[in-house]
Amino acid sequence: MVLRINFQLPEGLKTLDTIVKKFIPQWNNGLKPFQCQSISKILDLDNLLCITATGDGKSALFAVSVPIHKEISQNRASFPKFGVNIKSKPVGLIITLIKSLVNNIVKELMSFGVQAFAYTQENIANTHRAGINIKHTCG
Incomplete structure (x- = not known):
């Protein structure tokens, strides 16, 4: 039986951080703590309500999911098995x-x-x- 993890566990958070730093080098410090916590919940399909100041980085909460899914789907052997279905052609609305x-x-x-x-x-x-x-x- 293959152990499946979620993005909110340490291995999932590490995966999130690795992919963000690779695909969004402009964010040299990676995600802010609230972004990392929120994005991991979104990727695990949990409901989320996030209220922060204008310009605080809420856009990252939906922007990051697409590259995360794409990178994992294209390099499955390099990442853990997740408990959610990873999309090969993700779409965000x-x-x-x-x-x-x-x-x-x-x-x-x-x-x-x-x-x-x-x-x-x-x-x-x-x-x-x-x-x-x-x-x-x-x-």
């Missing part, structure tokens, strides 16, 4: 009412190598005019 915030989030995600698209009226019109199929933008 972020809903916000503030256009400038969603554009900043997309820009940040793309700087991490994550394909992203802000589904706004302006962006839909621009992609349509450019002849770009939105299905292939984030697929």
Whole structure:
């Protein structure tokens, strides 16, 4: 029987830290403690309510999950077996009412190598005019 761990255990937290430092070198100190605790809960499919100050790093809570899943799925032998299903083609959906915030989030995600698209009226019109199929933008 294969022992499966969760992301909130020390081995899961170490995996999270290793992958974040590899894929997001701009964060040379890694994740903040509240981010690490929160992201590990999200990856373990636990419910979470996080309230912090503006600019404190809440965007990382949803931005990091996609590269974590991608890295583990592409290098399964290098990581422990997790108790949740690791997705080979993870998708994150972020809903916000503030256009400038969603554009900043997309820009940040793309700087991490994550394909992203802000589904706004302006962006839909621009992609349509450019002849770009939105299905292939984030697929």
